[in-house]
Amino acid sequence: MRTFLEELASEVLTHYPDQLDGLTLVFPNRRAGLFFQQYLAGQLNQPVWSPQVLTLEEFIGSLSPLKKADGLLLVFELFEIYKSLAPTDESFDKFFFWGEMLLQDFDAVDQHLVDARLLFTNIVQLNALDGGLDFLSEEQITVVQEFWQHFGTANSRQKQEFIAIWEILPQVYARYRQRLQELGIGYQGLQFRQVAEACRTLQLEHPYRHVVFAGFNALTPAEESVLSHFIKNEGARMYWDTDAYYLQDLWQEAGHFLRRHARSKILGPTFPPSPPAHLKGSNKYIEFIGVPLEVGQAKAMGEKLLHCLQEQQGLKLERTAIVLPDEHMLFPVLHSIPEQYTDSRGSVHPIDTVNVTMGYPLRSTPLFSLIELMVELQGSARGAGAKAQFHFRTVLALLRHPYIYYVQTELARENIHAIEAKNRVYLSASELKGESPLYTTLFRRIEGIQPLFDYLLQVLELINESINEENYEQPTLEQEYIYQFFTHLKRLRELVQQQRLQLQMPVFLKLLRQIVQEQRLPFTGEPLSGLQIMGVLETRLLDFENLFILSMNEGTFPPAPSHGSFIPYNLRRGWGLPTFDQQDALYAYYFYRMLQRAKNVHIFYNTSSAYGLNGERSRLLYQLLYESGLPVRQQVLTHPLQLARALPLEIPKSQGVWEVLQQHLSLQGDPPARRFTPSALNTYLDCRLRFYFRYVAGIQEPDEVQEEVDPAVFGNLVHRAMELLYLEHIRDSKGGVPVLEPEDLRQLHRGLPAVVDRAFAEHYGVKEVSFEGRNHIVRSIVEKLGSAILRCDEEYAPFEIIALESESHFSRGERAENRYRMEVPIRIGGQAYRVGLKGIIDRIDRKEGKVRILDYKTGQDEKRFESLASLFERDNLRRNKAAMQTLLYSLLYLSAHPQEEARVIPGLYNSRELFSPGFDVRLEIKGERGYQPVQDVRDYADDYLAQLRSLLEELFDPAIPFTQTENLRKCEYCAYRGMCHR
Numbered sequence: 016m017r018t019f020l021e022e023l024a025s026e027v028l029t030h031y032p033d034q035l036d037g038l039t040l041v042f043p044n045r046r047a048g049l050f051f052q053q054y055l056a057g058q059l060n061q062p063v064w065s066p067q068v069l070t071l072e073e074f075i076g077s078l079s080p081l082k083k084a085d086g087l088l089l090v091f092e093l094f095e096i097y098k099s100l101a102p103t104d105e106s107f108d109k110f111f112f113w114g115e116m117l118l119q120d121f122d123a124v125d126q127h128l129v130d131a132r133l134l135f136t137n138i139v140q141l142n143a144l145d146g147g148l149d150f151l152s153e154e155q156i157t158v159v160q161e162f163w164q165h166f167g168t169a170n171s172r173q174k175q176e177f178i179a180i181w182e183i184l185p186q187v188y189a190r191y192r193q194r195l196q197e198l199g200i201g202y203q204g205l206q207f208r209q210v211a212e213a214c215r216t217l218q219l220e221h222p223y224r225h226v227v228f229a230g231f232n233a234l235t236p237a238e239e240s241v242l243s244h245f246i247k248n249e250g251a252r253m254y255w256d257t258d259a260y261y262l263q264d265l266w267q268e269a270g271h272f273l274r275r276h277a278r279s280k281i282l283g284p285t286f287p288p289s290p291p292a293h294l295k296g297s298n299k300y301i302e303f304i305g306v307p308l309e310v311g312q313a314k315a316m317g318e319k320l321l322h323c324l325q326e327q328q329g330l331k332l333e334r335t336a337i338v339l340p341d342e343h344m345l346f347p348v349l350h351s352i353p354e355q356y357t358d359s360r361g362s363v364h365p366i367d368t369v370n371v372t373m374g375y376p377l378r379s380t381p382l383f384s385l386i387e388l389m390v391e392l393q394g395s396a397r398g399a400g401a402k403a404q405f406h407f408r409t410v411l412a413l414l415r416h417p418y419i420y421y422v423q424t425e426l427a428r429e430n431i432h433a434i435e436a437k438n439r440v441y442l443s444a445s446e447l448k449g450e451s452p453l454y455t456t457l458f459r460r461i462e463g464i465q466p467l468f469d470y471l472l473q474v475l476e477l478i479n480e481s482i483n484e485e486n487y488e489q490p491t492l493e494q495e496y497i498y499q500f501f502t503h504l505k506r507l508r509e510l511v512q513q514q515r516l517q518l519q520m521p522v523f524l525k526l527l528r529q530i531v532q533e534q535r536l537p538f539t540g541e542p543l544s545g546l547q548i549m550g551v552l553e554t555r556l557l558d559f560e561n562l563f564i565l566s567m568n569e570g571t572f573p574p575a576p577s578h579g580s581f582i583p584y585n586l587r588r589g590w591g592l593p594t595f596d597q598q599d600a601l602y603a604y605y606f607y608r609m610l611q612r613a614k615n616v617h618i619f620y621n622t623s624s625a626y627g628l629n630g631e632r633s634r635l636l637y638q639l640l641y642e643s644g645l646p647v648r649q650q651v652l653t654h655p656l657q658l659a660r661a662l663p664l665e666i667p668k669s670q671g672v673w674e675v676l677q678q679h680l681s682l683q684g685d686p687p688a689r690r691f692t693p694s695a696l697n698t699y700l701d702c703r704l705r706f707y708f709r710y711v712a713g714i715q716e717p718d719e720v721q722e723e724v725d726p727a728v729f730g731n732l733v734h735r736a737m738e739l740l741y742l743e744h745i746r747d748s749k750g751g752v753p754v755l756e757p758e759d760l761r762q763l764h765r766g767l768p769a770v771v772d773r774a775f776a777e778h779y780g781v782k783e784v785s786f787e788g789r790n791h792i793v794r795s796i797v798e799k800l801g802s803a804i805l806r807c808d809e810e811y812a813p814f815e816i817i818a819l820e821s822e823s824h825f826s827r828g829e830r831a832e833n834r835y836r837m838e839v840p841i842r843i844g845g846q847a848y849r850v851g852l853k854g855i856i857d858r859i860d861r862k863e864g865k866v867r868i869l870d871y872k873t874g875q876d877e878k879r880f881e882s883l884a885s886l887f888e889r890d891n892l893r894r895n896k897a898a899m900q901t902l903l904y905s906l907l908y909l910s911a912h913p914q915e916e917a918r919v920i921p922g923l924y925n926s927r928e929l930f931s932p933g934f935d936v937r938l939e940i941k942g943e944r945g946y947q948p949v950q951d952v953r954d955y956a957d958d959y960l961a962q963l964r965s966l967l968e969e970l971f972d973p974a975i976p977f978t979q980t981e982n983l984r985k986c987e988y989c990a991y992r993g994m995c996h997r
């Protein structure tokens with residue numbers, strides 16, 4: 016296959032054999048120039064000065080007195096002009112989006128040599144004139160009038176807003192142009208228009224001797240004027256990269272622009288009298304491969320490439336290109352390229368040269384997410400200077416971000432753990448552990464726009480340094496991202512300084528986000544060897560024998576029309592400005608041109624419409640299939656889908672498991688090393704496997720910072736508030752018997768709000784909690800429950816408090832969990848053992864021969880239960896866990912105080928019944944005469960212990976594995992759901 020550029024090199028050598036040093040070749044893109052020089056060098060047999068190679072943008076730019084300015088500066092200048100003409104308090108960040116759009120419209124207006132004054136005013140005049148429109152063609156008048164008639168019926172408020180802006184646009188356009196001329200800068204359209212006007216008036220001065228234009232398709236009127244001028248007046252040559260298939264067939268949209276140029280008096284004669292017919296004139300292998308999802312396409316492409324390299328003798332990587340219409344496919348594709356292949360003779364070849372030529376969106380890089388988080392950190396911070404505090408969510412996200420996490424992994428882990436374990440919702444920088452310059456720089460409050468620039472730049476520098484320390488030989492991709500961002504940031508700082516732009520921090524943060532979002536990372540692989548990966552635009556003028564084109568779906572190739580224009584569609588059509596149908600024609604040309612000289616074409620498209628993807632294949636594929644007559648093979652790859660059935664999970668009591676279990680047994684008279692709590696036994700009754708995960712394997716439920724109060728936290732807050740309240744009273748009794756009289760309880764009632772606040776502050780690890788939203792409601796419910804408990808206690812008073820959750824028998828100050836324990840005798844395999852149990856009791860009080868064992872319950876718990884057996888029935892959905900637990904606490908108490916003479920009464924302060932009149936804390940068991948209060952736990956101890964023994968014997972039975980519960984409702988809120996696939 017001879018490529019177009021090889022043919023062009025021969026042509027150039029034929030026409031300019033001795034004038035190469037004075038020759039300038041102008042191409043649509045830079046990459047074509049690089050390939051051309053390589054082909055030219057290949058055809059030369061002596062050293063010569065190489066001709067100059069330029070892109071059209073560089074060529075026309077060099078003829079313009081205006082310097083092309085960057086987009087940001089242009090939008091800044093446009094904003095200034097707009098503000099001076101339209102009284103608006105619109106902030107720059109709001110203007111930025113549509114300012115860019117307006118700039119593109121101005122660019123299109125100039126590229127298409129449209130009279131901006133008429134375009135932007137005629138809509139209003141048309142209404143008044145309704146005729147006399149000599150300056151427009153018939154077709155233009157019709158289209159513009161159609162627009163106006165339709166517009167007349169549009170919503171009046173929108174209409175007025177539109178007209179208000181439209182009316183000032185001629186002035187904005189004129190003043191803006193004037194301002195840019197004064198500054199000596201311009202956008203591309205302005206440069207092109209000025210050069211086109213200089214060509215028209217023959218006033219253009221230029222340094223070029225011989226000029227060759229090659230490979231153009233859709234020239235704008237400004238470009239056409241310049242090229243025509245050089246062809247007509249300067250002897251320039253023009254070469255078209257075209258094919259008879261779409262040039263001569265009027266129905267083929269790919270030839271739309273070329274046919275138009277062929278009708279031009281000047282450009283027409285530059286077309287070859289009989290265009291080449293490569294597309295249908297050679298044997299091509301074309302296949303369409305439908306694959307679900309994006310990664311699927313990348314994988315299928317990698318396998319196909321490997322297959323071709325192994326099976327097709329003579330296939331050269333240099334003549335192979337992978338074309339990516341969707342730039343997000345770059346990394347999946349890079350990761351799917353095989354590292355090596357074995358050819359049909361058994362030789363192994365590495366694939367170590369891959370050149371990427373395309374833009375990659377900065378917003379798809381991890382650096383963009385880091386910048387977003389830094390911006391968010393500043394946006395969500397409260398307080399100033401050293402007192403500044405940051406929201407845990409952003410801090411955790413930053414600590415887990417790969418750029419931060421991998422710089423000091425251990426430190427990041429420690430800090431994440433500390434924040435989660437302490438439930439810190441807002442935290443200051445000083446609370447983060449470790450001496451780290453990165454943390455010190457990153458976690459600080461920034462006020463003011465200039466300090467923010469320094470802040471972002473400093474953090475990037477530190478990350479860059481840490482990457483450098485890894486001693487990579489070449490800059491890494493991460494450094495490439497950092498470099499790009501660094502450049503944009505510095506440029507933005509310069510502009511903000513130059514323009515003395517006054518921006519508030521939130522506005523600036525939004526603006527920064529918008530600007531970074533639009534940036535692209537330009538990958539430009541210079542070496543022309545190896546496998547090429549490129550975007551669609553980069554393929555112009557290049558021919559490859561083997562093509563792998565991905566993402567051939569509607570909306571990607573051709574791309575979805577962009578609606579970013581202030582000029583309505585009909586007016587664009589009327590004035591000959593580009594519309595989306597022209598964009599389709601443009602992409603059709605790119606597609607057929609790419610194919611015309613290729614031999615093997617493998618086209619991949621996505622078949623799935625999941626995840627917002629368009630599963631419809633491109634219209635260009637249908638055209639190729641039904642219009643071209645070329646043989647096309649088609650296949651659709653599918654992954655057979657099967658709903659994976661989660662296999663039942665059970666853990667046998669192996670040696671390892673047994674070793675853990677037997678730590679709970681008293682062996683040879685020694686006390687057990689570990690003990691089960693009532694809630695562990697409740698867990699075992701709920702689900703044997705959950706018990707195994709939690710108490711045998713020791714898999715902890717993950718710590719998670721709770722910003723708002725969940726049910727478990729709600730219970731803890733009530734417990735803690737009541738405990739703090741009674742502790743204060745007990746401490747006031749200075750070691751004496753802490754008796755509570757009704758007056759004491761009234762006194763305690765007054766202190767309730769303060770202890771509730773303290774319980775919240777302890778939970779969030781702060782000095783003071785500001786109650787907002789849901790927490791405000793939760794706080795008032797906690798206070799209400801506390802109030803109800805105090806009212807019951809006031810009625811019950813006087814009584815003596817014996818123990819509270821964290822302290823028991825205050826005069827001795829021993830820890831409660833050590834005090835309440837017992838051993839239950841069981842038999843395992845005919846041998847006698849004793850199982851260790853322990854428990855922490857919320858509160859114990861005493862009054863007139865009664866000891867109450869009390870538990871605070873804030874869920875749905877009830878005091879009533881059917882029978883002692885019902886407390887151990889694992890399939891009983893109404894099993895009363897609270898009663899099972901409180902009865903066991905009572906037995907634990909008795910075991911610790913065998914001499915106790917008072918009645919031991921288990922009771923619940925359960926929120927479900929607490930507000931009922933005549934509330935009684937005692938548990939109630941069903942008897943012959945209905946439910947009766949439990950007067951003394953001793954009355955039920957034997958029956959209870961018998962049930963408990965049989966439960967423990969089952970738990971230690973080596974033949975009974977830890978199995979999953981049958982009741983899926985129990986899995987709904989289980990922390991181990993993921994492990995169980997439930």
Ligand code: SF4
Pocket residue numbers: 702703704705708978979980985986989990991992995997
């Ligand atoms: S998910 Fe269900 S079966 Fe698995 S441990 Fe939890 S409760 Fe048991």
